[in-house]
Amino acid sequence: MALRALLGKDLRILRRSPALLALLIVYPVAIALLIGLALSSSPARPRVAFLNEIPPNQATIQLGSQQINTTRYEQELFQAIQPVPVGSMAEALADVRDGSTIAALIIPPQLPEELASAAQTAYVQVIYNGNAINQALVQTAIESKLAQANALLATQLSHVADSYIDLLLSGGELHFLGSTYDVLGLVRARTALAAIETALPRSSPLRQRIATVENFAQIAVSHLGGSKKVIAAVAAPIAVRQRVVSGSRTPLNDYAVAVAVAVSLMFVCILLASGMLALEREENTLARLRRGLVSAGLLLSEKGILAAILGVAVSFAMLCGIGLFVPLGWGRAALWLLAMAGGGLAFAALGVAIGAIVHEVRAASLLALLVSLPLVFLALVPSASVSAGLYDVIRVVSAVFPFKAALEALDAAINQSQPSLGIALAHLAALIVGFGALSRIALRP
Amino acid sequence: MTSLEAHGLSKRFGDRVAVHDVSFSLGRGEVLAIIGPNGAGKTTLLSMLAGGLEPSEGELKLPPAGGIGWVPQQTAVYSKLSVAENLRLFARLEGVADAGAAVDRMLEQTGLRARAGDEVGRLSGGNRQRVNIAIGLISEPAVLLLDEPTSALDPRQRARLWEFINDRVLAGTSVAFATHDIAEAERYAGAVLVLADGEMLFAGSPAGLGAAEHENDLERAFVAFLAERGH
Ligand SMILES: Nc1ncnc2c1ncn2[C@@H]1O[C@H](COP(=O)(O)OP(=O)(O)OP(=O)(O)O)[C@@H](O)[C@H]1O
């Protein structure tokens, strides 16, 4: 009853402040889209420090009867990145640290050996600078190229494996380290064993043992044939070893969408909640309401709910608008709304706390902006660009304010990224409780 | 029967003592004028009585919730809402049974019927104060607290307001009001409370204050009373 009366009153006030309302909607949407644009229009081919430690004379790998030239895969990769050749691991690290390249790709010297042995997975190493956005960019590029390289290698390796298996099954000549071996093969081995078995006297205890071996050969023959299919399915002879990996794994454009939505949600919710509560003080009506007409909890909830509803409406509309240009998983729209509601309420709780502390609308708006902008900045700070101690401070600040958690919730809802939506929502719920309590203290008469 | 009682009421803002150790009671149908120089603590005292400010010390006996109407010194209205919308909102929040009728009555009382649809922010200062007063009166409370209610009103509107308040007093409403208009205090109040620098210097009838200073004119008596005490 009182809640409805207050909500109706505030909506009416907002409707009669068209300039404010337009600003409240246009400003965050413009900022959000600008940030989105800036994030998604990074150079098409990111600069990546490239260190190939394979000696030039070993660039060609002998795999069974096949020859594989690793430079061919380099060329593939260079279509996606702009390589900056470096001479050592230390140089590569330095380039990533000072930001002159956004990642380093290191091909270790033992890669041909590991590939040739085919017994273990070969590794290339990628060093990211930890910046969520750039990391996503270069990671997408490298991973897609590696996937292509892997597909090619996998086909070749499975041919090699096939020929080994054929050799094991049917026998033939094996060339290894300059020598040639005659391999018997399981089929012929079984035939030979059967012949020996019939030649032995019926009472011989050896018969029983030979039968066991023969049985084994039979099973091996029938199953090794099947294993060819399994080998064909093995897809990743080269794996990527990552260092300094932090932040989102979402590919760039999707991440930019989540950032844009989080930014617009934040501005609308914080500005509205702080402004509408500060307005009650500015108009002196707070004292009227607080003397028994409306409880502090109800008043704060009303402002929070109002700001969250309008913030969700604006950012949902914006996301739908973005959806016209970027493919989105519309089937997850309910989760988007859930993430927006969680983020919106947390931003609104922060806004309400600001409005409760500050006594004028203008001061509240200024404080809201002063608080919001660094939050966006901090949440996007690359971990490798600052010292470990400072980064810990940034992480704590980001955890205490709602932007990072809201961004994670939105990223999880829109892009199915990690951490999960549930964890992010729990984080947001804790922040709502915290800022709600803070506002109640600040609003005491 | 008392409608309101204060015992040892104090309010501090940091180091500043705005009200110090004030005690009094207000009976049913009584009218109390609170007078004193600027910064004496009148507004602070009335705000505590109204429940808009937490006392630092002391005890208050107040009528049950909704039993107090408060007209603050600074207009407390939504300037983006119309006159009628402001009245209706507070009628609903106060839990007035027939909000429509209450709004109607107050539009009549304030003479603002013609401006009912105008945003309060576009009204003159005095008309805004009329709305501010009407909100305090709308629930027909048992206790009315008014902080310099007439200071911005024209003489005709002042007379109408006191006419209205007197009707309510006859019906049993208790009234406490702050004013700098000593004649108003003398004319309408049965008791006066003199505050200066947060201290309660006098509580009694207007005639009693005059008698203490051997002065028939209450305003002169009041000024002399304060001057003798260094205010
Ligand atoms: N919110 C506040 N914070 C700090 N000091 C305050 C606050 N409100 C009032 N005061 C101080 O308390 C004292 C009493 O103020 P109050 O407004 O009650 O005086 P008053 O008697 O109503 O004055 P006036 O006649 O000018 O309306 C003043 O010194 C004032 O500065």
Ligand SMILES: [Mg+2]
């Ligand atoms: Mg005052």
